[in-house]
Amino acid sequence: xxxxxxxxxxxxxxxxxxxxxxxxxxxxxxxxxxxxxxxxxxxxxxxxxxxxxxxxxxxxxxxxxxxxxxxxxxxxxxxxxxxxxxxxxxxxxxxxxxxxxxxxxxxxxxxxxxxxxxxxxxxxxxxxxxxxxxxxxxxxxxxxxxxxxxxxxxxxxxxxxxxxxxxxxxxxxxxxxxxxxxxxxxxxxxxxxxxxxxxxxxxxxxxxxxxxxxxxxxxxxxxxxxxxxxxxxxxxxxxxxxxxxxxxxxxxxxxxxxxxxxxxxxxxxxxxxxxxxxxxx
Amino acid sequence: xxxxxxxxxxxxxxxxxxxxxxxxxxxxxxxxxxxxxxxxxxxxxxxxxxxxxxxxxxxxxxxxxxxxxxxxxxxxxxxxxxxxxxxxxxxxxxxxxxxxxxxxxxxxxxxxxxxxxxxxxxxxxxxxxxxxxxxxxxxxxxxxxxxxxxxxxxxxxxxxxxxxxxxxxxxxxxxxxxxxxxxxxxxxxxxxxxxxxxxxxxxxxxxxxxxxxxxxxxxxxxxxxxxxxxxxxxxxxxxxxxxxxx
Numbered sequence: 001x002x003x004x005x006x007x008x009x010x011x012x013x014x015x016x017x018x019x020x021x022x023x024x025x026x027x028x029x030x031x032x033x034x035x036x037x038x039x040x041x042x043x044x045x046x047x048x049x050x051x052x053x054x055x056x057x058x059x060x061x062x063x064x065x066x067x068x069x070x071x072x073x074x075x076x077x078x079x080x081x082x083x084x085x086x087x088x089x090x091x092x093x094x095x096x097x098x099x100x101x102x103x104x105x106x107x108x109x110x111x112x113x114x115x116x117x118x119x120x121x122x123x124x125x126x127x128x129x130x131x132x133x134x135x136x137x138x139x140x141x142x143x144x145x146x147x148x149x150x151x152x153x154x155x156x157x158x159x160x161x162x163x164x165x166x167x168x169x170x171x172x173x174x175x176x177x178x179x180x181x182x183x184x185x186x187x188x189x190x191x192x193x194x195x196x197x198x199x200x201x202x203x204x205x206x207x208x209x210x211x212x213x214x215x216x217x218x219x220x221x222x223x224x225x226x227x228x229x230x231x232x233x234x235x236x237x238x239x240x241x242x243x244x245x246x247x248x249x250x251x252x253x254x255x256x257x258x259x260x261x262x263x264x265x266x267x268x269x270x271x272x273x274x275x276x277x278x279x280x281x
Numbered sequence: 282x283x284x285x286x287x288x289x290x291x292x293x294x295x296x297x298x299x300x301x302x303x304x305x306x307x308x309x310x311x312x313x314x315x316x317x318x319x320x321x322x323x324x325x326x327x328x329x330x331x332x333x334x335x336x337x338x339x340x341x342x343x344x345x346x347x348x349x350x351x352x353x354x355x356x357x358x359x360x361x362x363x364x365x366x367x368x369x370x371x372x373x374x375x376x377x378x379x380x381x382x383x384x385x386x387x388x389x390x391x392x393x394x395x396x397x398x399x400x401x402x403x404x405x406x407x408x409x410x411x412x413x414x415x416x417x418x419x420x421x422x423x424x425x426x427x428x429x430x431x432x433x434x435x436x437x438x439x440x441x442x443x444x445x446x447x448x449x450x451x452x453x454x455x456x457x458x459x460x461x462x463x464x465x466x467x468x469x470x471x472x473x474x475x476x477x478x479x480x481x482x483x484x485x486x487x488x489x490x491x492x493x494x495x496x497x498x499x500x501x502x503x504x505x506x507x508x509x510x511x512x513x514x515x516x517x518x519x520x521x522x523x524x525x526x527x
Contacts, residue, residue, distance in 0.1 A: 026340060026370070027315055027356035052370075053315045053340075053356070053417055076414030078316040079524040080353045083414060091412035098412060100401060102420035102450075103314075104374040123378035124421030127397065127451025133406055176358045177341030179370055234358040241353060 003168030004220050008269055011192050011222040012038035015158050018046035018068075022110070022154075022188055023057050024161035025228065026179040027078060028239050031057045032162040034227040034268040035194050040064035041261050050110075050156050051075075052103035052180055056231060056244060059084040062096050063251045064261075070096060071154065073103035077248070080241060086251055100134050107180060109154030113187035119150040159188035161213065162227045164236060166195035170218025171204045171211050176234035182212050191217050194224040196236050226267055290526040293460040294319070296477060297432060298513055298522050299505040300458050301386065302326035304430045305335055309383035312338040312373055312426075314417050317355045318524045319432055320386035325351070325516025330508060338376075342367045351521040374418060377425045385426040387419045391445050392431055394491030396454035396466045398423070399445040406447060416449035423452030432458040434525045438490035461485050463502055464493065475502040 012035055015021055025031035036057040039047070044066045049058055053074040061067040063086035075087045075098075090096030101109075105122055112120035121139070125131050131138075131149055139150045161181050163172040172193055174181060185191045191213065198221070204211045227233070230243035250256035286294070301323035305311055309332070313320035324337050325348075337345050340356045343364035352359040361367070368376075376382045389398030390413050398419060404410030423429055429452065433440055436459040457464040457471060461480045464471040472494035476485060482496035505513065 028354050029341070029356050029358065072415060074315055074415040074417035076316065078354050078356075079318045079521075079527075083412075088412045092409055094408060098415075100406070100415065102416060103370075103418045104378070104421035107371055107374060122421065124424045124452075126424045127448065128416075128420040129448045130401075130416070130420045130450075176361055177356070177370070178367075179340070183371060232354075232358055234361075239352070239354055239357065 004170055004218065005168045005198065006220045006222055008034060008038050008194065008222045008224050009042070011035065011194065011220045012042055014192060014220060015039060015044065015160070017044055018048070019157040020048040020050060020155070022050040022156040022159045022184040023054065024159065024179065024181040024184055025231065026053050026177065027055050028231040028244065029177060030162055030174070030228050030233050031055070031231045032160045032194055032227065033057055033229055033231055034224045034264070035160050035162070035192070036060050037261055037264050037268055039066055041265065050106065050154055052106045055084060056247065059086045059251070060247070062086040062090040063257050065095070067096055069099055071099040071101055071106060073101045073106055077244065081244065081248055085248065100130050102130060105130070105136065105151045106154065107183065108151035110180065110183050110187035112151065112153035113155040114183060117153070119152050121148040122151050123148070125149045154187065156184070156188040157190065159184035159191045161185065161191065162194045162233065163213070164196045164233060165199050165203065166193050166221050167199055167201045167204060167215070168221065169201060170213070170215035170221050171201065172213035172218070173204065173210050174212050178212060185213050185217050190219040193218055193221045194227040195221060196225050196227065196233055198223045224268065286523050286526055291523060293434070294522045294526050295510070295513060296505060297434065297458055297460060298322040298517070299326060299509045300463060300502060301430065301432060302330070302509070304456055304458070305332045305384060307332040308334045310336045310338060310376070310381070311384045312377070312382055313355065313386040314340060315356055316388065316414070317386060318351070318521050321351055321355050322513070322517045322522040323386070326509065326512045329512040329515060338368060338373050340370050342369045344368045350519055351517050353521055353524055374421060377422045380425060380427065382422070382426040383428065385422045385429045387423060387429050387431055387450070389431055389433055391440055391442055392433055392457055393441070393445045394443050394471055395451070395469060396431070396457065396471050397445050397448045397451040398431065399447050400449045402447045419450035423450040423454070426453060428455045429453055430456050430458065434460060436461045436488045438488065441488070442490040461488060473499050475500050477502045478504050
């Protein structure tokens with residue numbers, strides 16, 4: 001297979017220190033967990049993360065000291081486990097800058113980028129302190145005079161998406177909720193995929209309308225079965241609540257994060273490492 | 282995560298799920314977001330009883346999903362089971378933006394006397410005492426949805442202050458459901474509408490940081506009926522609703 005298949009470590013090396021990275025999936029579903037762990041193993045620093053609603057991936061990168069900014073509407077472990085401890089600690093100590101958004105303003109900023117315009121008007125935000133804190137400004141619509149908040153463009157260097165199926169060229173199909181993944185793929189300068197299964201291109205030719213990410217947007221693909229764990233990846237596996245609980249325990253203890261990253265290393269790197277590296281242009 | 286709960290907390294969870302369900306009107310387009318186990322349960326109750334024609338929207342994008350078991354994450358893939366269409370999260374926000382979303386359920390770590398919510402910070406946002414998760418979609422949905430119903434599983438003066446020091450979202454609040462009572466927003470203020478059975482007027486007053494209005498005269502929230510209790514069990518046999526109280 002030619003194409004843009006790379007190992008997980010190679011894929012993660014594309015995302016350099018200080019870059020803005022949009023992470024696909026939502027909460028604990030179809031998140032690029034293995035990619036986040038690999039960034040942490042490689043000691044990445046200064047990342048500026050973009051997500052509507054995040055949990056494990058954001059918290060892990062905060063725990064590892066890899067995240068400098070988090071642009072998001074929500075970071076937490078929902079009703080299951082509550083607050084995200086490393087994110088919380090990072091923001092409270094000043095190590096992480098929380099760029100306060102509503103989920104819809106993250107979407108608006110990504111839309112501005114995808115549409116090729118500097119900012120995007122968005123409905124809502126009246127009476128909220130979010131615009132004042134984050135610096136969202138109001139403008140008057142030139143036709144009606146109506147006031148509307150304008151969200152500045154969010155243009156990530158990379159959209160990192162974990163998908164069930166991809167081919168070696170970078171075509172990808174998502175099953176279940178697509179969340180903001182498709183928009184992120186259009187808003188970012190480049191797309192990095194991790195995939196549960198690497199399939200033949202004929203898989204996509206049979207139902208091209210179900211290919212949400214066309215290969216021409218994609219820079220690299222890594223074969224990473226289990227790449228969303230401990231999160232879910234429809235249709236292959238569900239959320240592993242016990243493994244999330246173990247992460248939260250480990251991340252809270254000294255040396256625990258290193259142990260967590262080490263424990264996942266073989267699973268994360270296994271399949272992709274066995275493959276010959278492909279072209280990265 | 283899944284811990285044993287006291288009978289009081291189990292009762293509070295059951296009541297709140299049923300009382301939230303009663304806020305849903307038949308035929309409404311209803312949305313709940315992340316970390317919303319109680320509203321997710323409420324949707325399952327309402328559609329089995331008084332709102333069989335509600336249209337249920339959620340973060341995975343399922344339109345009218347009928348999950349056999351409720352996920353602990355309200356973003357779980359189970360919320361696509363039985364769906365007739367996919368309507369992406371972005372499209373749901375757009376729907377609210379253009380004024381076409383009938384009802385949204387939104388939580389608040391703090392809900393103040395005006396019905397404004399804080400889900401972001403305790404203390405100075407530049408160096409907060411507590412960094413809360415953030416308001417998710419609320420800052421854009423609260424002003425644009427036709428109606429929103431808030432809920433909070435703790436009812437104490439800290440959770441219900443006169444004014445939130447930091448306002449994540451403000452807008453069209455209709456009702457607020459708590460373990461003690463139901464508030465209704467009238468003329469820009471939250472006022473008590475009903476007390477739950479066994480809750481004394483002074484209990485509500487002492488637990489509320491703002492003036493809730495006359496607590497004596499208000500009626501008692503009708504307890505869940507046998508039909509509602511049965512619908513609750515059918516909607517959430519595994520007790521995912523209890524996660525909000527753990």
